[in-house]
Amino acid sequence: MINYNGTIFPASTNLLYNNRAFLYGDGVFETVKIINNRILFLEDHYFRLMSSMRILRMEIPMNFTMEYFEEQIKLVVNTNNYSDAVRARITVYRNPGGYYLPETNTISFLIHSLPIENKFYSINSNEYEVDLYKDIYVSKQLLSTLKTTNKVINITASIYAKENDLQNCLLLNEDKNVVEAVQGNVFMLMDNKLITPPISEGCLNGIMRKQILAIVKKMDNIEVVEEAISPFDLQKANELFITNVIKGIQPITKYRKKEYKTAFSQKALNLLNDFIVA
Template sequence: MINFNGNITAEENILTQNRAFLYGDGVFETVKIINNKILFLEDHYFRLMASMRVVRMEIPMNFTMEFFEEQILNLVQEKGISASARARITVFRNDGGLYLPKTNEVSYLINASSLENTLYVLNTAQYEVDLYKDFYVSKQLLSSIKTTNKMINVTGNIFAHENGLANCLLINDTKNVIEGLQGNLFMLTGKKLITPPVSEGCLNGIMRKQILALAKKVEGIEVVEEIISPFDLQKADELFLTNVIMGIQPITKYRKKEFTSNLAHLLMQKLNETISGN
């Protein structure tokens, strides 16, 4: 069951002429729903609108934040999973044309699935990462938005699986570390918490924004956006990844270096307190 242009219907094949399928001509947002509420709704909405503008899509007049919210919640309610769910809304240019589209008008598709937990739960299992160096991420605006062209992430996940890794860290075209395959990267060295600036080519993450705000309220922690080199990882005390579905994922090992997760635990606690209103 999916929401296709506002109609909740059975899943069906809509790919034959679909430009997101043929050319990666689409953008998307993945959101988390808890107790029938979309977390960080405003941030997701404005990033989606910005992404559509970047790729020159025509934004429908009715595509307001309230419309965006209603369409997602209608689907999760229909599926009976509104207590805890993830939903993805994909916006793609309408059929027609080759590399040059016939229109900039768009359609959208929403799918949703249930999640086990309502609040975020920190995964404390072993989580080893390494660099993925087969391909590099360009330092450009397209790298900071969520498009349907995620081939680096796909091949990187295959590499991680083949090498017994939980995840890989991506590097940009100047060989700096920018993010994980499924989330933004944070590095704690001493009392300094560092995450790469968006200008380095990392995703302008929604959870990244929340963690930056929460970390700035932690006494004794300096929070900065700075370049991270592969050499810096070896000197870190903590490494963790963030995204809106998992919240915070501590990295336990990078090559021969092992890490603590004290700050990750503290920030996850503060994140859940913020969500629950405590």
Template structure:
């Protein structure tokens, strides 16, 4: 089942117009959230990021789009799925049909679809750089818009080269993120992640991991510019997103990483996801 503007319909009944602006112009935003024990994990953080994204894109936020309303809309679809399963829900919001580059309205439609999570953290995980195209280090790159062409091309590149993931670079050839999440590198007791000014997505799990690190007496957190050379010299590397939490990286070119700290942080993340 799909939730289309508050109405539950069968997937076979979904009828998206050829004028759909998310399709024609990438004129939309989305949030992917994890559902565990019939609860939307870190929902408040996702909600406020979504509202900030809509404001940035000059979309008209409907009065009914409260924290409680959108959570209820997600759970309406969740209830049509098997219970006691871990699910992923995608809430997509896009401007209503009409116009060319200039829309005829800033009002929005929404779709929510839910799938069972089949991905498991991998014990061996290999990454490399994607250098065919670059991610622009502007504020718009921090928003989860429906234009994900760079991520798609990098994912195809990874598949063609027997990689699990790729690292995206910005126009200054600094590390931005992975194709499906934020990236952290560890050298001794210093844990670094690209600053938002580098063009990375303002990830929810990124934020939670940073909060954990900042409270830990043994580690120092740095939001900064990271060169690809630093990955080669790192002790550990891991990727974060809302569904997997933390995916430790084991291999980058000829370098093999340990995964001890990443696994510890994953355990801490699981604890706060249960209690939040």
């Protein structure tokens, strides 16, 4: 028997009581965008998920191929009768048993999906103000680069942003360098140089981050570098923007007293849309 919100139930009525993702954060996830029944960046999502599972010593089933991954996501989307634009999340977690030491490394997965408004990426022209979140720091280590089910820093930073009438927060590592935003990787344009923190700084190994790096490297007169960004650098930047698979590119319009342009962000987003329809 278990106590759920003050009422006693048989344990079998609550799927969370022995779910290791719930109990210990023992899980990883991928969020994908689907347009016209096509999963964007499918191969990148699949291989990142496989890499994350291996790092966490999860046993990957023999049938968990990229084709199976795609099939299972589309099964949920099509069953829900979603069509044009959809976001879907697959969460993979270790099966029940044990405490910190698991009794098994076999896995289960859960997939859910929701319709989204825009088929293609677009830029919202509303003000988008950010500030630094300094209560908790991101560690410069391998686990920080994975999409695990432990995202407490992102949650508390989101609450901080709401409490302070901000649209987002920038997370820092223990060296006090800018790592990423709450919902994605961060890029900074300084003259003709586009800068984003390297994975070694503790930022998420983002799928959209990879696409933007590849797209911008093909642009004329733009140097693309991966190097640490200090909070002082933000004040000197021409543009700042955030990337993730669902939104694409989100320009930052204000950081403290500094206001930013968005022309480069729009140009990069246009190239991104051209890329996904090619």
